[in-house]
Amino acid sequence: MSTAPEQTLAWMREGTDLFLKALESLDDETLAAPGTLPGWTGRHVVAHVAANADALGNLVHWARTGEETTMYSSLEQRDADIETGSQRPATELRHGMASSAARLAGSLDALTPEQWARHVRTAQGRTVPATEIPWMRSREVMVHAVDLGGVVTFDDLPADFIAALLDDTTARRSVGADGPALELAPTDDDRTWAALGAGHPTTIRGPLAQLTAYVSGRPATGLHADGGTVPTLPRWL
Numbered sequence: 001m002s003t004a005p006e007q008t009l010a011w012m013r014e015g016t017d018l019f020l021k022a023l024e025s026l027d028d029e030t031l032a033a034p035g036t037l038p039g040w041t042g043r044h045v046v047a048h049v050a051a052n053a054d055a056l057g058n059l060v061h062w063a064r065t066g067e068e069t070t071m072y073s074s075l076e077q078r079d080a081d082i083e084t085g086s087q088r089p090a091t092e093l094r095h096g097m098a099s100s101a102a103r104l105a106g107s108l109d110a111l112t113p114e115q116w117a118r119h120v121r122t123a124q125g126r127t128v129p130a131t132e133i134p135w136m137r138s139r140e141v142m143v144h145a146v147d148l149g150g151v152v153t154f155d156d157l158p159a160d161f162i163a164a165l166l167d168d169t170t171a172r173r174s175v176g177a178d179g180p181a182l183e184l185a186p187t188d189d190d191r192t193w194a195a196l197g198a199g200h201p202t203t204i205r206g207p208l209a210q211l212t213a214y215v216s217g218r219p220a221t222g223l224h225a226d227g228g229t230v231p232t233l234p235r236w237l
């Protein structure tokens with residue numbers, strides 16, 4: 001992801017606002033109900049996104065000081081913390097989301113150009129410059145704003161972010177290449193995207209936002225596959 005941090009910081013702010021808007025649209029009862037992500041209620045999504053802000057804050061600390069601070073101590077700990085976090089009182093959960101997002105934004109604002117260029121390691125083990133942190137956060141707040149199942153859908157996400165997300169998801173799926181080969185042909189954009197994988201590529205057509213939802217492993221509508229059915233994809237993130 002080579003987009004300038006000014007752009008990804010703007011997406012991060014916009015995504016945070018969308019997430020908070022989606023969260024406000026849900027009452028406490030709906031938030032406690034099972035959602036679209038397997039095994040998770042809305043409460044789990046909120047606990048995860050708040051913990052993600054602090055985890056990315058660890059990477060900001062790493063970039064600022066040079067002291068290696070990983071996102072999570074282990075993936076088991078990450079999952080246990082989401083479970084514990086999801087059981088906090090709803091008011092605390094909602095407040096924790098807003099305050100953790102503000103803390104992360106504040107720490108990123110304080111980075112110098114030299115610190116932005118420093119390398120850190122993501123939870124997936126990729127080594128990336130600190131400039132990637134606001135992109136990682138944008139992805140989390142935007143996509144999980146939709147996962148919450150409130151008023152925000154993929155159609156509400158900014159078009160340039162959607163295209164960048166499709167760049168990212170098709171690139172990742174191409175590295176693993178463990179799904180079917182795809183060609184994605186938006187009906188509302190001149191560009192096409194490809195994901196490497198098994199077999200002859202299936203061409204999928206539909207609105208760009210819905211193609212992006214599909215490749216991100218989210219429910220999508222209005223998609224058509226040339227000569228057949230839209231293939232099911234393996235899990236992404």
Ligand code: ZN
Pocket residue numbers: 048140144
């Ligand atoms: Zn996530």
